[in-house]
Amino acid sequence: MAKIEQKRSRWPLTIRLTAIILFIAVLVAFRFVDDIGYEGQSDERFVVVRVVDGDTFEMTGGDRVRLLSIDTPEKGEPYYEKAKQFLADLVLGKAVRIEYASRRRDKYGRLLAYVYIDSIFVNRAILKNGLGNLYLFKDTDVDRDETTILLNAQRSALKQRIALWSVKREKEDYYIARPGSYRFHRPSCSNLKKSNAADNVIFKNREDALWKGLSPCRRCKP
Numbered sequence: 001m002a003k004i005e006q007k008r009s010r011w012p013l014t015i016r017l018t019a020i021i022l023f024i025a026v027l028v029a030f031r032f033v034d035d036i037g038y039e040g041q042s043d044e045r046f047v048v049v050r051v052v053d054g055d056t057f058e059m060t061g062g063d064r065v066r067l068l069s070i071d072t073p074e075k076g077e078p079y080y081e082k083a084k085q086f087l088a089d090l091v092l093g094k095a096v097r098i099e100y101a102s103r104r105r106d107k108y109g110r111l112l113a114y115v116y117i118d119s120i121f122v123n124r125a126i127l128k129n130g131l132g133n134l135y136l137f138k139d140t141d142v143d144r145d146e147t148t149i150l151l152n153a154q155r156s157a158l159k160q161r162i163a164l165w166s167v168k169r170e171k172e173d174y175y176i177a178r179p180g181s182y183r184f185h186r187p188s189c190s191n192l193k194k195s196n197a198a199d200n201v202i203f204k205n206r207e208d209a210l211w212k213g214l215s216p217c218r219r220c221k222p
Contacts, residue, residue: 044098048091054083054132056110057091066110067123068101069150071135071215078167083131090122091115101141114146121146127153130163135215136182151213158210175209175222177201184209189220 046059054072058064072083098113106112115122126132127150134154136142158165177184178195184203185192192200203209206222216222 045095046098047095048093051084051088051092054080054087054126057087059096064108064110065098065113065115066106066108067126068112068114069134069136069147070123070126070132072126072132073164079131079164082163083126086126086129086131087122090120090125091117096122101144101146121149124149124153128156130157130160130165133164133210133215134213136213138180138182142182147213154213155211158207169206169222171205172222175203175206177203177209177214182214183217184214184222185217186220186222189217189222191217191219 048057050058055067073080097116172186175184179199
């Protein structure tokens with residue numbers, strides 16, 4: 001009888017150990033997901049404490065947010081200051097809502113997000129005012145509704161030739177995009193060296209490429 005009671009007394013300890021192991025496994029799984037950058041969709045609100053440039057800001061807690069699917073001018077380029085000021089006027093010191101796509105962080109550790117303040121879709125507002133361009137990657141949910149909204153905003157700015165789309169650039173006879181790529185290039189771009197010319201997509205002008213949702217190569221800057 002004593003042996004039976006001793007055997008029974010071990011069950012609570014076994015259950016506790018099993019629960020602890022399961023809890024640790026869940027924590028490890030979530031940590032792994034965070035490390036690779038895929039955490040599914042989520043809505044969160046934070047206060048913006050600093051604007052870095054036209055498409056990046058810092059929030060309470062220290063995280064940086066990179067506006068998803070758009071790109072604004074770098075420092076020294078036309079409309080850099082205006083894009084930065086436009087973003088600051090919209091979000092600085094205010095509580096914003098951020099939504100993630102499938103990939104939550106980029107290789108620099110920044111959060112990739114669609115940003116909203118009240119009813120304003122910030123990513124869209126920047127493109128609508130001609131202060132940035134659509135900037136897609138294969139793994140950032142190009143089939144999402146937000147992508148269509150952003151592309152239409154860019155097309156509106158292109159039609160009006162406002163801000164960035166009013167800047168005069170050196171023209172080429174044609175522009176090139178590699179198949180499956182979301183970038184277009186000048187014919188002399190070094191990024192095209194490994195591409196098969198027969199497979200490349202040709203655009204007569206840069207506006208046609210932008211209209212399709214491609215973005216300018218950062219190296220040759222067409």
